[in-house]
Amino acid sequence: MDQRIGLKTENLSIGYGKKVLLSGVELEVRPGAVLTLIGPNGSGKSTLLKTFTRQLKSLGGKVLFLEFDKNPDGGESAIQNMDEMSGGEIAKMLSMVMTERPTPELMTCREVVGTGRYPYVGPMGILGAEDWQKVDEAMKSVSADEVADKSFYEISDGQRQRVMLARALCQEPKVLVLDEPTSYLDMRYKLDILENIRSLSKKLGIAVVMSLHELDLAMKVSDRIACVDGTCISKIGTPEEIFSGDYVQKLYGIEQETFHPLTGEIFLRSKKEFPKVFVIGGAGVGLPVYYCLQREEIPFAAGILFENDVEMGAARALASRVISVPAFHPMDDKALEEAKKVLDQCEQAICPLQEFGPLNEANRALRDYARAKGILCEDN
Amino acid sequence: MKERMERKVFIWILFFAGCLCALVALIFWNVTSGSMSVSGKEILGILTGQVKEGAAYQILWNIRLPRICAAFFLGGALAVSGFLLQTFFSNPIAGPYVLGISSGAKLVVAITMILFLSKGFRVSSFGMMAAAFLGSIIAMAFILLVSLRVQKMSLLIVCGIMIGYICSAVTELLVTFADDSNIVNLHHWSMGSLSGMSWDKVKFMTFMVLLTCIVTFFLSKPIGAYQLGEAYARNMGVNVRLLRILLILLSSLLSACVTAFAGPISFVGIAVPHLVKLMVRTAKPILLIPGCFLCGAIVTLLCDGIARTLFAPTEVSISSVTAVLLAPVVILMMIRKGAAKR
Numbered sequence: 001m002d003q004r005i006g007l008k009t010e011n012l013s014i015g016y017g018k019k020v021l022l023s024g025v026e027l028e029v030r031p032g033a034v035l036t037l038i039g040p041n042g043s044g045k046s047t048l049l050k051t052f053t054r055q056l057k058s059l060g061g062k063v064l065f066l067e068f069d070k071n072p073d074g075g076e077s078a079i080q081n082m083d084e085m086s087g088g089e090i091a092k093m094l095s096m097v098m099t100e101r102p103t104p105e106l107m108t109c110r111e112v113v114g115t116g117r118y119p120y121v122g123p124m125g126i127l128g129a130e131d132w133q134k135v136d137e138a139m140k141s142v143s144a145d146e147v148a149d150k151s152f153y154e155i156s157d158g159q160r161q162r163v164m165l166a167r168a169l170c171q172e173p174k175v176l177v178l179d180e181p182t183s184y185l186d187m188r189y190k191l192d193i194l195e196n197i198r199s200l201s202k203k204l205g206i207a208v209v210m211s212l213h214e215l216d217l218a219m220k221v222s223d224r225i226a227c228v229d230g231t232c233i234s235k236i237g238t239p240e241e242i243f244s245g246d247y248v249q250k251l252y253g254i255e256q257e258t259f260h261p262l263t264g265e266i267f268l269r270s271k272k273e274f275p276k277v278f279v280i281g282g283a284g285v286g287l288p289v290y291y292c293l294q295r296e297e298i299p300f301a302a303g304i305l306f307e308n309d310v311e312m313g314a315a316r317a318l319a320s321r322v323i324s325v326p327a328f329h330p331m332d333d334k335a336l337e338e339a340k341k342v343l344d345q346c347e348q349a350i351c352p353l354q355e356f357g358p359l360n361e362a363n364r365a366l367r368d369y370a371r372a373k374g375i376l377c378e379d380n
Numbered sequence: 381m382k383e384r385m386e387r388k389v390f391i392w393i394l395f396f397a398g399c400l401c402a403l404v405a406l407i408f409w410n411v412t413s414g415s416m417s418v419s420g421k422e423i424l425g426i427l428t429g430q431v432k433e434g435a436a437y438q439i440l441w442n443i444r445l446p447r448i449c450a451a452f453f454l455g456g457a458l459a460v461s462g463f464l465l466q467t468f469f470s471n472p473i474a475g476p477y478v479l480g481i482s483s484g485a486k487l488v489v490a491i492t493m494i495l496f497l498s499k500g501f502r503v504s505s506f507g508m509m510a511a512a513f514l515g516s517i518i519a520m521a522f523i524l525l526v527s528l529r530v531q532k533m534s535l536l537i538v539c540g541i542m543i544g545y546i547c548s549a550v551t552e553l554l555v556t557f558a559d560d561s562n563i564v565n566l567h568h569w570s571m572g573s574l575s576g577m578s579w580d581k582v583k584f585m586t587f588m589v590l591l592t593c594i595v596t597f598f599l600s601k602p603i604g605a606y607q608l609g610e611a612y613a614r615n616m617g618v619n620v621r622l623l624r625i626l627l628i629l630l631s632s633l634l635s636a637c638v639t640a641f642a643g644p645i646s647f648v649g650i651a652v653p654h655l656v657k658l659m660v661r662t663a664k665p666i667l668l669i670p671g672c673f674l675c676g677a678i679v680t681l682l683c684d685g686i687a688r689t690l691f692a693p694t695e696v697s698i699s700s701v702t703a704v705l706l707a708p709v710v711i712l713m714m715i716r717k718g719a720a721k722r
Binding site: 050053054055086087088089090091092094095096098100102103104105106107111112115116118119121123124125126171 | 470598600601604605607608609610611612614615616617618619657661662663664666
């Protein structure tokens with residue numbers, strides 16, 4: 001890459017018609033970096049991306065192409081305003097993959113990818129040998145070469161998305177815009193597409209802007225994340241900055257416990273009434289029991305857990321009551337007494353935990369206490 | 381991969397060669413068939429300009445040949461117009477007839493005819509053309525207005541059919557209150573017929589159709605981009621707004637030309653693009669536009685020949701022939717496509 005070009009917006013306002021949806025948008029995507037937009041449905045992620053691809057007119061402010069120096073922390077220069085460029089000029093700078101898949105008739109995948117060469121070919125739109133070579137290279141780079149001669153209708157959604165990505169690449173963009181590139185895809189293709197986006201962006205120095213609904217993936221694939229909340233970009237930062245505290249839960253308007261910012265896990269809501277069952281768990285063995293009880297809508301208590309236990313997120317989200325002790329501290333008598341008190345009020349106790357050691361000796365005592373009371377369910 | 385490509389090119393060459401052969405055969409059939417038989421020697425003489433008088437010359441030079449030329453150019457125009465509309469609406473049954481363009485043209489032609497004839501003027505072929513063109517543009521503009529408001533293109537077809545009904549109703553109303561002599565003309569016109577062509581008319585339509593088709597051909601590249609959808613076309617640097625206007629203008633111009641000279645001819649515009657796509661197995665506009673033109677010409681020549689000769693000396697309206705021949709083709713194609721998508 002001789003030119004390292006990224007995208008920048010200055011005080012951009014966007015929306016449909018005359019109604020402003022987002023205003024004061026200040027974003028910057030550097031070459032080789034991935035910026036992900038997250039936010040609830042209808043918050044304006046797609047609208048923003050559609051403004052970048054000029055499907056919508058901006059309602060104020062500027063979208064600029066910036067030339068960045070080779071040094072990633074270096075300065076920027078040679079500003080080109082998108083509003084002052086022709087369609088053809090922009091086409092050589094920016095390409096896209098939209099959520100809606102096109103439905104071209106009688107086109108092979110190779111021909112679909114070939115349309116990416118459009119801005120570079122002559123007035124009759126005939127691709128030369130060099131163009132076809134670039135088409136094949138692009139297909140190979142996303143491992144879509146095996147479907148090249150198949151009809152675009154014949155292939156699966158995942159392969160179709162690969163083909164659309166190849167098409168966008170073969171347009172040789174400096175900036176790549178993707179609207180929910182993982183929608184409709186199974187796990188394998190979700191990973192595949194995101195890995196491709198990530199590695200190609202680094203390799204070719206493409207600035208990537210995309211929207212994602214999978215927060216756990218957004219956390220892992222993005223260099224920076226921008227939160228879109230329906231009126232403005234409410235927060236921009238590295239994934240670590242965004243996924244700490246309860247910011248994301250507020251953004252999506254969900255209860256704090258139902259999303260675990262560190263792992264990206266989401267939990268369904270459970271009945272948090274007076275606990276009927278006590279689960280003695282730890283180190284993950286309790287998780288299937290929690291999920292089962294949540295599905296059956298049986299309120300339960302969990303304990304005794306270390307604060308840093310893998311089960312802690314799920315227990316906080318699902319259990320009516322959690323008895324915990326600070327991480328790396330032995331479970332003391334105080335916790336045991338508290339747990340016994342809760343257990344006394346439960347109709348049943350379940351102990352999926354099989355391993356006990358010096359630190360969680362209290363859990364063994366708790367199990368024996370339940371057994372003595374005759375409420376321990378022995379065969380899970 | 382290369383072998384496949386070569387096979388495709390072979391299919392394309394075969395297709396165009398087949399088209400040319402069919403065209404030659406049909407022209408020969410149309411020249412020779414009719415109420416008066418003309419020998420091959422006479423035909424050759426007339427075509428090379430050696431014979432310039434006699435009944436055979438009159439029939440061939442002033443009746444059959446202009447009619448063949450008209451069928452050729454108008455048929456091609458219909459098919460190309462259908463192709464453009466199908467691309468524009470990304471709807472397989474869009475066509476000048478289904479979208480009410482022909483009905484709009486008919487209404488304005490009826491108004492003009494009745495208005496002018498009642499004042500004692502004869503309507504010239506240019507006047508008819510202008511009226512039909514105006515009618516198609518009005519109908520098309522209405523469709524376009526609706527298309528800006530609705531996202532679902534299937535709704536547009538419904539609108540087109542409704543517009544067709546409204547126009548037909550108004551036309552009927554006008555006919556009810558018009559003089560009988562005027563109605564005969566209009567009725568004759570609205571049946572769709574290629575009879576009564578003169579070289580003047582042929583010259584004019586050749587100019588119009590060729591010009592429009594050449595412009596269309598040079599729009600192959602943006603039309604190809606448009607097949608991926610509007611958003612992608614814009615991303616590839618196509619001026620979508622301009623292309624839309626051009627597509628509508630060109631297709632209206634073509635169907636207006638046909639309606640003005642031959643009246644409404646149904647189904648050629650819908651069926652031929654499907655047939656061609658089926659045969660060449662591609663959606664590349666650069667191949668489809670000339671392919672549609674040739675195939676449209678062939679189909680129209682065939683249908684006109686049948687219309688002339690089936691119950692000779694009585695002539696059947698060309699629309700009845702095209703409908704009977706091509707409507708089943710459209711149905712078959714829809715079923716096939718429905719099956720292929722699943």
